Amino acid sequence: MYALVDANSFYCSAEQVFRPEWRNRPIVVLSNNDGCIVAANRLAKDVGIKKFGPYFEAKKLCEQKGVIALSSNYELYGSLSSAMMEVIGRFAPEQHIYSIDESFLSFKNCYPAIPCLIQHAAKIRRAVWKETRLPVCVGIGDTLTLAKVANHAAKKVEGYNGVCAIHSDEQRSAILKSLKTSDVWGVGGRISKRLSIMNIHNAYALSKLKPGIARQQFSIELERTVRELNGEVCKTWDEARADKKQIFSTRSVGNRICDLTSLSQALSKHAAIAGAKARTQGSLCKSMMVFATNSPFDERPGGFKYIHHFAYPTNDSCELIEAATHAALARFRPDVRYYKIGIGLINLSREANLQRDLFEVTKSPEVMNVLDSINAKYGTDSMFIAAQGISQQWSMRRELLTPQYTSCWKDIPSIKC
Secondary structure, X not given: OEEEEEEOOHHHHHHHHOOHHHOOOOEXXXXXXXXXXXXXXXXXXXXXXOOOOEHHHHHHXXXXXXXXXXXXXXXXXXXXXXXXXXXXXXXXXXXXXXXXXXXXXXXXXXXXXXXXXXXXXXXHHHHHHHHHOOOEEEEEEOOHHHHHHHHHHHHHOOOOOOEEEOOOHHHHHHHHHOOEHHXXXXXXXXXXXXXXXXXXXXHHXXXXXXXXXXXXHOOHHHHHHXXXXXXXXXXXXXXXXXXXXXXXXXXXXXXXXXXXXXXXXXXXXHHHHHHHHHHHOOEEEEEEEEEEXXXXXXXXXXXXXXXXXXXXXXXXXXXXXXXHHHHHHHHOOOOOOEEEEEEEEEEEEEHXXXXXXXXXXXXXXXXXXXXXXXXXXXXXXXXXXXXXXXXXXXXXXXXXXXXXXXXXXXXXXXXXX
């Protein structure tokens, strides 16, 4: 048996943790530069707010309906997610953190020792709420896909009240009939449209599709999904995820970049982020893509894309920043108001498999190890390379940002007794 523990409207719920007066208020959270609505709680949806639309189009409705609009507070979300996952992990011998707000649990070899899975799931909900003040729902099923289905029922189907464990074929069939194919884990909108042509409109009809036809007409992944919907274990979480074949760090800036210094600083910032990601997965980069463009809505497109090839593979942020700075110096145009910039590490290889030669001048990795360990302990950019700049006037716009209650000393809540 597997369980999926999923936080309800995680970004919005995280904003309510330290603001109890917001717990019964409609809330939306905005994307980078306060552009689009990326999260909306149930109360916000009830008044007509739609996710993934531009905020400027919904701003008037938000003001009329008293919807609280907030900038994305990634530091707070990451901190609360870690706390939530720590609590969830105490309730099973195996845990797989699937995303910032979702975690799978496996009850393999211990399920008989748990008298009632529904009561166990209820304990998970109570513990997470008590220790983090985050509301979660728990779905339990024989497979990972059924655990996802059960979690959907726990959230959306009346009567389950946040906990659903699929124990019988009749219960499974009833829940699958209430679930659209596009809501099934691993079935996207494109596949759902193709299934509708075959008169398959819900998860129950999908479960009745012959696995061989699913594989022949679609893919082996859909065949596995069909089998999992019928209780056959076909998917497992990856205990050793495959390394990324490319690493990118891109962002739209808060204020347009019109000078060389700011462009160099912004590219250096993203080169450092990409380098840290490469070191985390133990990869080296032999080629790096550097790009900067204006907005696609500008009257005339402008920008550049440059690929730098290193003589020897590297993940040293200083080397990456040096190459990015040279690219900015050579390609900068004063008549372009740069809006989107980024760094891409391509042609990656495993650091453990690196073969050095006689003429390579190797750099000591200790500096990067110290940089990464300090930032891991004290927070992102507690220590950074000076080329990234200090003021960073071009940085992401977050005008509606709430305090970083758990990760910034000046924002730690004060308690008056």
